[in-house]
Amino acid sequence: MSAALVLINLIMMKRYLLRLFVSIVTMATVARPLFGQDQVTATGVKLENPISETYLKTNLRQTKPRLVLSPKTEGRLREKLESDPVIANFYDAIKKEANHIYDQPLLVRKQIGRRLLSVSREMLFRMNMLGLVYRIERDSRALNRINEEVLAVSRFADWNPSHFLDVGEMAMAVAIALDWTAGALPEATIVEAETALIEKGIKPSWPANGKQPGWVYSNNNWNQVCHGGLIAAAIAVAERDPALAAQTISRALEALPNALQEYAPDGVYPEGSTYWEYGTGFSVVTIAMLESAFGTDFGYGDYPGFLESALFRGMTNAPSGMYYNFADCGDRRSDNGDVVLAWFAQRTGNTAFYEKNRFSGPVAEMSRLSRLAGCGLVWMSQINTQGQEQIPLSWAGKGTNPVVIFKDDASRQYYFGGKGGRGSVNHGNMDGGSFVFELDGVRWVVDPGNQDYEALEKTGFDLWGRCQKCERWTLLTKNNFGHSTLTINRELHQVNGMSLITDFRGGERPEATIDMTAAFGADAKSVKRKFIRDGPFSLTVIDEIIPAESTEEITWQLLTTAEVEINAHGANLRQDGKVLKILNKSHPGLQFSVVSLDPPPLDLDRRIEGLKRLELKIRRTAFRPENERIEIRLTGD
Secondary structure (H helix, E strand, O other), X not given: OOHHHHHHHHHHHHHHHHHHHHHHHOOOOEEEEEOOEXXXXXXXXXXXXXXXXXXXXXXXXXXOOOOOOOHHHHHHHHHHHHHOHHHHHHHHHHHHHHHHHOOOOOOOOOOEOOEOHHHHHHHHHHXXXXXXXXXXXXXXXXXXXXXXXXXXXXXXXXXXXOOOHHHHHHHHHHHHHHHHHOOOOOHHHHHHHHHHHHHHHHHHHOOOOOOOOHHHHOOOHHHHHHHHHHHHHHHHOOOOOHHHHHHHHHHHHHHOHHHHHHHOOOOOOOOOHHHHHHHHHHHHHHHHHHHHHHOOOOOHHHOOOOOOHHHHHHHOEOOOOEEOOXXXXXXXXXXXXXXXXXXXXXXXXXXXXXXXXXXOOOHHHOOOOOOOHHHHHHHHHOOOXXXXXXXXXXXXXXXXXXXXXXXXXXXXXXXXEEEOEOOOOOOOOOOOOOEEEEEOOEEEEOOOOOOOHHHHHOOOOOOOOOOOOOHHHHOOOOOHHHOOOEEEOOOOOOOOOOEEEEEEEOOOOOEEEEEOHHHHHHHEEEEEEEEEEEEOOEEEEEEEEEEOOOOOEEEEEEEEOOEEEEEOOEEEEXXXXXXXXXXXXXXXXXXXXXXXXXXXXXXXOOOOOOOEEEEEEEEHHHOOOOOEEEEEEEEEO
């Protein structure tokens, strides 16, 4: 048996044992006091946490680098730079970015609204580029610039602890700078940077009143990012303040499962694909740091659902280059390779997650690299390229925001993504039952995606409330009127009404059923939506509805940016010289109508060129009161 297969088998056995432990311990909510608060982990799985001041002094690697890089991984990276053209090419891209940094001014503390985040992210980007170039070449120019950058941010008045993501990213950036230069910076710079990590990074996370900040025990990306940054900072200052470092790392290991439980059971990241990249990106950096510093990740990387999330990420990449952009997700992925997925390729041995072609393109044509690209190159150099598993053509993942995806082998670039969920999930929308659809590389059925937070917040708009009548749901990108789903009585979906995937079948004719009943409250007794790939270039959507006495109107709706032509059989969509037919199979006597959403209903709504809602309204006089059935078929030529 090859070494790659042995590794994969060991990983799968460990994951099996973890899941067995979950089933034995509990699948219910578990609560226990932590630092004066309760931790709630739905899986019941905790991380190993032996951290104490004594453990830190005994087990922390004494030599640097020890954050992501280690003597072993650095040696492997140097070998691959000489022998692997993909690694060499991506390193050239990193050097290109480093050279651009020299022409940029030093960072200043410029806050945008309530965020310093863009500055912190730029610092993390710069330290990944310059730090790796220094590490490989001992380039004095890179070292001098790192010195200047570190001094500049260390002298900021603060790193904006009121929006702690800013602190988390800045702390990781400064910690990497200190670690990858491994004592080569001037002693005065090292002292000043360590002081900043303690005073501007770690200590603000321990308020004097003893009350833990909300992100510490949250179940979203803040947990992953902030704890990751503070673990980096704690390792960087461990010799200077071992008690504070141990306390900070221990708290992180106790609190991280609150966010990690969101991956269970199948790896679906409820905040969407771009937030997967954010939260998971910081998770894999943290795992790599723990392994390089302590020789173990304390069970972090094998948390139930975490490794499976690579498949979720891969499945949400559509042939058109867009994401399945549900939740607060961006529209389109970078043309560059995915460095976070590269970590999963290295960890699992599955090179299906290693996007070699995207890392191999001409350096001059690459877009701006990820701010984690330096770490990413380390992971890429550790991949064993002998093992590969196939990505499935149909897949469903359960969890707090369940999704189902059908795709093909690229012959027609078929892509369908549908979902359940509820509005109250982190970064969620009232989009249970919604879907996107592509054929021949054209996104025919769209999700309106995300919109700029700052532009909304500066008007006083309450973007983050999750109550039924909260202002968030007035936005087209957030409410059900802006998604390809069902609406009953022209009402909003119930914010806490969970739509569940109740049935999924793969194979050549995949299908999935979503029970949407809870989304409609008293407006319907039962609502079930079935998606069927009933042909190589078609999708059928069947809705089975048992109306309530209050059910007056059912609206079937589809969002598109294509041109729409209404006809006797339904409608034709035209885009990029291609046609998609929308066939009304269940209600031939009713006609579709088109509602233009460009411009959108509100001035604050995101404007999407050509956006429109194709809708079929079925009023009480036209539907069967016992069991209404709507069947719509989407088919290409």
